[in-house]
Amino acid sequence: MVMPPLSRFAPFPLMGDDGVCCGAALGGRLGDSAAPVARARGSLGFTLIELLVAISVMALIAVLSWRGLDGMVRAQETTRQRADEMLVLQAALGQWGTDLDALMSLPHTTPLDWDGQVLRMTRRSSAVPDEGALVVAWTRRNASGADGNGEWLRWQSAPVRTRDEWQQAWDQAAQWARTPGDAERRLEVTLLPLESWQLFYYRGGAWSNPLSSTGTTTGTPTSGSAAIPDGVRLQITLPPGQALAGQLTRDWVNPVLGGGRS
Numbered sequence: 523m524v525m526p527p528l529s530r531f532a533p534f535p536l537m538g539d540d541g542v543c544c545g546a547a548l549g550g551r552l553g554d555s556a557a558p559v560a561r562a563r564g565s566l567g568f569t570l571i572e573l574l575v576a577i578s579v580m581a582l583i584a585v586l587s588w589r590g591l592d593g594m595v596r597a598q599e600t601t602r603q604r605a606d607e608m609l610v611l612q613a614a615l616g617q618w619g620t621d622l623d624a625l626m627s628l629p630h631t632t633p634l635d636w637d638g639q640v641l642r643m644t645r646r647s648s649a650v651p652d653e654g655a656l657v658v659a660w661t662r663r664n665a666s667g668a669d670g671n672g673e674w675l676r677w678q679s680a681p682v683r684t685r686d687e688w689q690q691a692w693d694q695a696a697q698w699a700r701t702p703g704d705a706e707r708r709l710e711v712t713l714l715p716l717e718s719w720q721l722f723y724y725r726g727g728a729w730s731n732p733l734s735s736t737g738t739t740t741g742t743p744t745s746g747s748a749a750i751p752d753g754v755r756l757q758i759t760l761p762p763g764q765a766l767a768g769q770l771t772r773d774w775v776n777p778v779l780g781g782g783r784s
Contacts, residue, residue, distance in 0.1 A: 607714075607765035614674065614713040615772055618756065621645055621658050622774045625750055628655060631688055633749050636721050636732040640699030642692060647681055654681035655688065659695035662716050671761045674716040677709050717759040724753030724775075752776050 568576075624645035627633045635642045640661040647653050657679040662672045677698050679691035698706035722729045732751075754774045760767050 604765040610714050611760075611766060614676075617676065617713075618660070618772070619774060620648075621660075622754060623777060624648070626655060627750065628688070630685055631655075632692070634751070634754075635749075637696075638733060640696060641721060642695045644688070644692075649681075654683040656681060657688065657691035657695050659699060661699040662719055665715070671715050671717055674713045674719070674758070676711045676713060677706070678711075679709065715761050715764065717761050719756065719758045722755040722757070723751035724755065725751050729753075729755055750776060750778075752779055 621643060625633050625643055626646050628644060631644050632642070633644045640659050642657065642659045645656050645658055647656050659677040660675070661677075662674055664672045677695055679694065682688045682691050694706060697703075698710065702710070721732055723732045753776060756772045756774070757769060758772075759769050
């Protein structure tokens with residue numbers, strides 16, 4: 523078979539080593555590579571259902587995380603509140619012991635008196651230099667709220683140097699516990715919530731009610747240390763919802779008997 527002569531303008535088919543036309547081979551290769559590219563481009567997107575599921579999962583995680591953070595904040599606030607309540611209770615009981623430790627017997631005065639509502643005492647001043655004796659009173663007053671709880675309060679007079687000044691402060695402390703006025707309220711400090719409280723004196727080797735104890739001189743000026751008992755027991759009932767609730771007992775021993783400071 524005789525092949526026609528090739529013209530210089532005629533297209534020259536490219537042949538490969540295996541005799542296959544290069545155009546056909548290239549066409550086949552391009553066709554084979556186009557399919558994976560199309561499939562790759564299709565796999566880069568998300569369907570609407572996948573997006574909705576992802577958004578729902580992220581929203582659920584956000585809600586759970588917020589609840590966890592809120593719980594942590596509430597727990598920290600509760601812990602801080604309980605710690606503050608414990609500090610207030612410790613400070614109040616510490617002041618109670620300090621007042622009893624500083625009891626002093628002056629001629630024609632009463633160092634300690636409990637009438638069932640208010641505890642009045644005559645104590646030394648801690649100021650330096652000494653400014654004179656102090657009249658201190660402790661009582662419980664009903665709160666104005668509807669929970670029925672009361673408040674434990676402490677009152678302290680200005681320093682007294684004479685018998686008349688002491689008597690005036692002593693009477694003012696009694697008035698403050700019952701019908702306080704503006705002048706008396708300016709000298710009081712509210713300590714903590716309190717349901718009830720009770721005192722007992724240790725005399726003659728036994729605890730007894732101060733109002734029925736032998737040798738009690740309620741409201742009568744005395745000399746010497748006969749009016750100071752060997753010990754004082756304080757029983758307070760704390761309302762629920764505090765760092766400590768229920769009955770709490772604290773005993774004080776007269777330092778003269780070797781009890782040391784409270």
